Amino acid sequence: MKIDLHTHILPRDWPDLDAKYGYGGFVRLDHYKPCCARMMIGDRVFREITDNVWDPKRRIEEMDSAGVSMQVLSTVPVMFSYWARPTDALDLSRLLNDHIAEVVRQNPNRFVGLGTIPLQDVDLAAQELERCVSQLGLRGVEIGTHVDPNEHCHGADCRNLDHRSLDVVWKTAERLNAAIFVHPWDMMGKERMPKYWLPWLVGMPAETCLAICSMMFGGVFERFPKLRVAFAHGGGAFPFTIGRIEHAFYVRPDLLAVDNKTNPRSYLATDKTPARFYVDSLVHDTEALKILVKLFGSHRVALGSD
Amino acid sequence: MKIDLHTHILPRDWPDLDAKYGYGGFVRLDHYKPCCARMMIGDRVFREITDNVWDPKRRIEEMDSAGVSMQVLSTVPVMFSYWARPTDALDLSRLLNDHIAEVVRQNPNRFVGLGTIPLQDVDLAAQELERCVSQLGLRGVEIGTHVDPNEHCHGADCRNLDHRSLDVVWKTAERLNAAIFVHPWDMMGKERMPKYWLPWLVGMPAETCLAICSMMFGGVFERFPKLRVAFAHGGGAFPFTIGRIEHAFYVRPDLLAVDNKTNPRSYLATDKTPARFYVDSLVHDTEALKILVKLFGSHRVALGSD
Numbered sequence: 001m002k003i004d005l006h007t008h009i010l011p012r013d014w015p016d017l018d019a020k021y022g023y024g025g026f027v028r029l030d031h032y033k034p035c036c037a038r039m040m041i042g043d044r045v046f047r048e049i050t051d052n053v054w055d056p057k058r059r060i061e062e063m064d065s066a067g068v069s070m071q072v073l074s075t076v077p078v079m080f081s082y083w084a085r086p087t088d089a090l091d092l093s094r095l096l097n098d099h100i101a102e103v104v105r106q107n108p109n110r111f112v113g114l115g116t117i118p119l120q121d122v123d124l125a126a127q128e129l130e131r132c133v134s135q136l137g138l139r140g141v142e143i144g145t146h147v148d149p150n151e152h153c154h155g156a157d158c159r160n161l162d163h164r165s166l167d168v169v170w171k172t173a174e175r176l177n178a179a180i181f182v183h184p185w186d187m188m189g190k191e192r193m194p195k196y197w198l199p200w201l202v203g204m205p206a207e208t209c210l211a212i213c214s215m216m217f218g219g220v221f222e223r224f225p226k227l228r229v230a231f232a233h234g235g236g237a238f239p240f241t242i243g244r245i246e247h248a249f250y251v252r253p254d255l256l257a258v259d260n261k262t263n264p265r266s267y268l269a270t271d272k273t274p275a276r277f278y279v280d281s282l283v284h285d286t287e288a289l290k291i292l293v294k295l296f297g298s299h300r301v302a303l304g305s306d
Numbered sequence: 307m308k309i310d311l312h313t314h315i316l317p318r319d320w321p322d323l324d325a326k327y328g329y330g331g332f333v334r335l336d337h338y339k340p341c342c343a344r345m346m347i348g349d350r351v352f353r354e355i356t357d358n359v360w361d362p363k364r365r366i367e368e369m370d371s372a373g374v375s376m377q378v379l380s381t382v383p384v385m386f387s388y389w390a391r392p393t394d395a396l397d398l399s400r401l402l403n404d405h406i407a408e409v410v411r412q413n414p415n416r417f418v419g420l421g422t423i424p425l426q427d428v429d430l431a432a433q434e435l436e437r438c439v440s441q442l443g444l445r446g447v448e449i450g451t452h453v454d455p456n457e458h459c460h461g462a463d464c465r466n467l468d469h470r471s472l473d474v475v476w477k478t479a480e481r482l483n484a485a486i487f488v489h490p491w492d493m494m495g496k497e498r499m500p501k502y503w504l505p506w507l508v509g510m511p512a513e514t515c516l517a518i519c520s521m522m523f524g525g526v527f528e529r530f531p532k533l534r535v536a537f538a539h540g541g542g543a544f545p546f547t548i549g550r551i552e553h554a555f556y557v558r559p560d561l562l563a564v565d566n567k568t569n570p571r572s573y574l575a576t577d578k579t580p581a582r583f584y585v586d587s588l589v590h591d592t593e594a595l596k597i598l599v600k601l602f603g604s605h606r607v608a609l610g611s612d
Contacts, residue, residue: 146498158498189494192452192464196523197561198516201554205547206512210504217502240546241511243591248507255503285549287600291593
């Protein structure tokens with residue numbers, strides 16, 4: 001049984017969201033030729049995609065060819081829409097989650113699903129998380145590395161994953177035994193990286209490290225001991241910088257150990273126990289993968305193909 | 307002979323820079339008790355420091371105790387002042403560089419020096435780089451991971467190290483055989499990281515990776531084949547994310563290979579040749595250090611204690 005934790009899916013079609021909600025910024029698909037589509041935001045091409053993004057039959061062919069037994073389906077992070085009006089993001093989340101649930105229902109031996117939730121409103125988010133798991137049969141949700149209710153202005157209400165308002169989400173997930181898959185989005189520094197795809201290469205690994213550090217130092221794993229969390233792309237920059245992070249914990253406890261006195265390294269694997277949280281294997285490098293297995297234990301590194 | 311590449315130094319005293327230049331934002335030292343001082347910016351304590359920052363005698367005692375033969379001296383990155391008026395940053399650079407040169411002159415067997423240059427004005431920067439090496443006997447300069455002439459607003463004139471305007475600096479350094487030590491500062495995302503010292507733990511490794519990627523993809527190593535460059539903190543997040551970076555080079559050459567068609571991994575060590583650039587060893591972790599030596603070759607990993 002080979003389970004691929006990290007695969008994204010979209011419906012083939014959905015309503016014009018800019019029109020439905022009355023303001024711009026949402027993604028639409030332009031099926032400009034057979035088998036291919038452009039994800040558009042306004043007049044801008046966000047990304048070219050092929051039919052394996054929306055067609056379960058094509059996915060299953062590729063899984064068979066790659067020897068993958070099951071895919072864990074989650075939406076494309078640009079769909080999170082944490083910047084939108086909360087009720088609109090809830091509406092969009094429901095649409096995406098219903099679609100994933102339907103794909104899973106039609107192929108229950110090949111797919112399981114993770115939903116998306118409108119984290120800019122934690123009560124709506126907890127409500128949709130409950131619906132995803134209790135009614136739709138999804139296994140949990142995919143979330144971003146932080147929650148910015150503004151569109152990229154990073155104001156005071158931009159929240160990292162240690163923010164106490166999110167506790168209601170963690171509490172709900174813990175009660176439901178729902179998995180949390182943290183995927184980088186809305187990358188730090190992107191306004192300074194116009195070239196070379198650097199928001200994806202530099203910003204994403206930094207975002208994931210930010211999310212891990214925020215949850216560790218904010219004491220989330222202490223307050224919710226049964227919460228199950230996985231971080232994308234092998235934990236981003238975290239595995240290589242744990243030495244720096246632990247060193248900082250020793251030399252500046254006045255800054256790091258203010259909300260949680262646990263040494264960050266104690267969340268990693270020991271000879272006898274695996275790590276407190278999961279990562280996927282998506283590092284594209286043998287040496288990096290070896291480090292992952294060493295730091296997290298093989299039971300906490302999940303296959304991920306993206 | 308053990309040479310410590312990464313050590314910072316300040317003069318014990320300097321003029322009131324806010325008063326001298328007529329606007330605020332510069333660092334001053336508050337010697338509030340013997341052996342200790344506070345680095346102040348306005349009324350804010352930036353950092354507490356001890357006399358090993360400014361007293362060569364204390365540094366030599368510590369070097370002897372740690373078995374270090376020589377220290378490479380460079381200023382503290384908060385002194386870069388790329389946000390200041392260029393002529394003021396030049397004036398401050400000259401003051402700091404003259405001080406480092408004087409410390410080196412008095413202890414030529416224990417210290418060598420790197421200057422700082424006002425990179426917000428590349429001509430003044432090249433001029434001061436020339437003075438540092440030709441007149442002061444310094445071995446090169448320490449620079450930041452990007453150049454933002456604004457104070458942290460990251461506008462359109464914020465430049466990464468691939469910016470062609472910097473070629474005059476690289477050209478001057480290459481001609482003088484001057485070393486470039488790239489140290490993270492003015493960290494991306496810092497406005498979103500008010501807690502847990504995260505600009506230092508997440509932002510700094512991301513900045514260093516940004517600098518490496520910018521110089522690689524911008525073709526700096528191709529245009530200046532003899533330029534000698536070292537990156538702080540073991541190259542930040544870069545060594546763990548080279549797999550992701552190389553993968554992106556293959557799948558999106560339309561985004562990555564626009565200014566330089568060289569595979570990023572070809573700048574790393576092979577069985578026969580060391581890497582194209584240097585890193586220091588400052589990763590605080592055995593496994594990470596092993597990766598560094600494997601990726602860069604032992605001749606390209608310099609001892610660094612910070």
